[in-house]
Amino acid sequence: xxxxxxxxxxxxxxxxxxxxxxxxxxxxxxxxxxxxxxxxxxxxxxxxxxxxxxxxxxxxxxxxxxxxxxxxxxxxxxxxxxxxxxxxxxxxxxxxxxxxxxxxxxxxxxxxxxxxxxxxxxxxxxxxxxxxxxxxxxxxxxxxxxxxxxxxxxxxxxxxxxxxxxxxxxxxxxxxxxxxxxxxxxxxxxxxxxxxxxxxxxxxxxxxxxxxxxxxxxxxxxxxxxxxxxxxxxxxxxxxxxxxxxxxxxxxxxxxxxxxxxxxxxxxxxxxxxxxxxxxxxxxxxxxxxxxxxxxxxxxxxxxxxxxxxxxxxxxxxxxxxxxxxxxxxxxxxxxxxxxxxxxxxxxxxxxxxxxxxxxxxxxxxxxxxxxxxxxxxxxxxxxxxxxxxxxxxxxxxxxxxxxxxxxxxxxxxxxxxxxxxxxxxxxxxxxxxxxxxxxxxxxxxxxxxxxxxxxxxxxxxxxxxxxxxxxxxxxxxxxxxxxxxxxxxxxxxxxxxxxxxxxxxxxxxxxxxxxxxxxxxxxxxxxxxxxxxxxxxxxxxx
Numbered sequence: 001x002x003x004x005x006x007x008x009x010x011x012x013x014x015x016x017x018x019x020x021x022x023x024x025x026x027x028x029x030x031x032x033x034x035x036x037x038x039x040x041x042x043x044x045x046x047x048x049x050x051x052x053x054x055x056x057x058x059x060x061x062x063x064x065x066x067x068x069x070x071x072x073x074x075x076x077x078x079x080x081x082x083x084x085x086x087x088x089x090x091x092x093x094x095x096x097x098x099x100x101x102x103x104x105x106x107x108x109x110x111x112x113x114x115x116x117x118x119x120x121x122x123x124x125x126x127x128x129x130x131x132x133x134x135x136x137x138x139x140x141x142x143x144x145x146x147x148x149x150x151x152x153x154x155x156x157x158x159x160x161x162x163x164x165x166x167x168x169x170x171x172x173x174x175x176x177x178x179x180x181x182x183x184x185x186x187x188x189x190x191x192x193x194x195x196x197x198x199x200x201x202x203x204x205x206x207x208x209x210x211x212x213x214x215x216x217x218x219x220x221x222x223x224x225x226x227x228x229x230x231x232x233x234x235x236x237x238x239x240x241x242x243x244x245x246x247x248x249x250x251x252x253x254x255x256x257x258x259x260x261x262x263x264x265x266x267x268x269x270x271x272x273x274x275x276x277x278x279x280x281x282x283x284x285x286x287x288x289x290x291x292x293x294x295x296x297x298x299x300x301x302x303x304x305x306x307x308x309x310x311x312x313x314x315x316x317x318x319x320x321x322x323x324x325x326x327x328x329x330x331x332x333x334x335x336x337x338x339x340x341x342x343x344x345x346x347x348x349x350x351x352x353x354x355x356x357x358x359x360x361x362x363x364x365x366x367x368x369x370x371x372x373x374x375x376x377x378x379x380x381x382x383x384x385x386x387x388x389x390x391x392x393x394x395x396x397x398x399x400x401x402x403x404x405x406x407x408x409x410x411x412x413x414x415x416x417x418x419x420x421x422x423x424x425x426x427x428x429x430x431x432x433x434x435x436x437x438x439x440x441x442x443x444x445x446x447x448x449x450x451x452x453x454x455x456x457x458x459x460x461x462x463x464x465x466x467x468x469x470x471x472x473x474x475x476x477x478x479x480x481x482x483x484x485x486x487x488x489x490x491x492x493x494x495x496x497x498x499x500x501x502x503x504x505x506x507x508x509x510x511x512x513x514x515x516x517x518x519x520x521x522x523x524x525x526x527x528x529x530x531x532x533x534x535x536x537x538x539x540x541x542x543x
Contacts, residue, residue, distance in 0.1 A: 060125070116157050156169075163178070197239040214311065259305070310482070353443070409475040410472045
């Protein structure tokens, strides 16, 4: 029986790492596709409560890490080499220095000068400014990925630390987050889960479902209709089932994604350096079994990404995703002169004095574009021209003729954000904090941007204007069961899903009335000629 939306949403919230205990199960399940067996267990081979090193009180996260490293001697060194640690990535294709540390986006905008808040989602402790020691092994946070108690939580503003004592959040609210029992958590560590990964990835961009559209808290315990792979009572895949990790390095990238996987299915025991987190990695290059209609569907694999058909909508688990964010309207105060919130009829925030106006969406049909895996970013210092209309924060490469592209579904996130109209650059404002220059404290863009740009080491003219921006996010989660896949007629029609995709002839969409008429006349003429010919032969034989 399908779980209805409200029940599913309640279930997913209960399953979040800091809300409740993990789902109990011994075996995630197995999926047989293209000769590959995918299986995972949640059982550990060690009871960490019996380890002497963990039978003590811990005053801080780094103390726990030092205890972990007594046995797991190489773990921190491995983490230090990953994007989860450095938040930095050098694109080998174009030389751009990317990663969360360097890019500008059109939701929370940037990390510099906002470190203590942004780094609550870092896999480390203490990144409060640009002087963070990336070489210190005790700064690695083992618990954030390996907690199984559901009680480990890192708060914004604590630079990646959990609360070591009961902490009022936000300050002055009268609401308190309980101190984390580090000993309890350390003694119950285990494998990663959707909860541990989702604690950050479901809430990217400053809230539940804000950024991606295909990742939010509804995936903590989804039913089959929401995600056929992560179905909590079915296959129950964790994130690590597809993103199979080696030496703490999680495969997959938003900066150089694999848009077209030409490899076959991964076979256990066979050396394979291709990305395991793609559809063909499990399903192979001929995913639809059988002849007839299945064979015709397989013909589409050369042109259409699997996600295009098998993710019919995003944000369909009861959690709305932000579709646009307008910073230019921020700063309006309520009748009492204090910051205010406005909510829609569903109780969702659509205006925040600190952040501006939002447009939310549920069950959103993606946009579709050719994509070949190339991504180029507009970085700090790159010229921005307001007169061009829209500044693309990231530009996705691809065309119908390059031989490397597929038609992909995208969430297109639209923003209006501050920029420097004199230097013609995007800016990195200091938004979060209680100091006098933080925008959320004083609501003055000039002060906030001056501070942020000083930390970024970039010039600022002192003038502020706003520019329209756009980011595109390839969609790959919330895979629907096959019976809910996109139907042929949804694309093969005028005004259908692929209406804006150029460079390819799509029957039904690209029909021309004159050509169709000529074709039918030719077909009718051929049929009439055959009938006349047959009739004459019959008449002559009888005569």
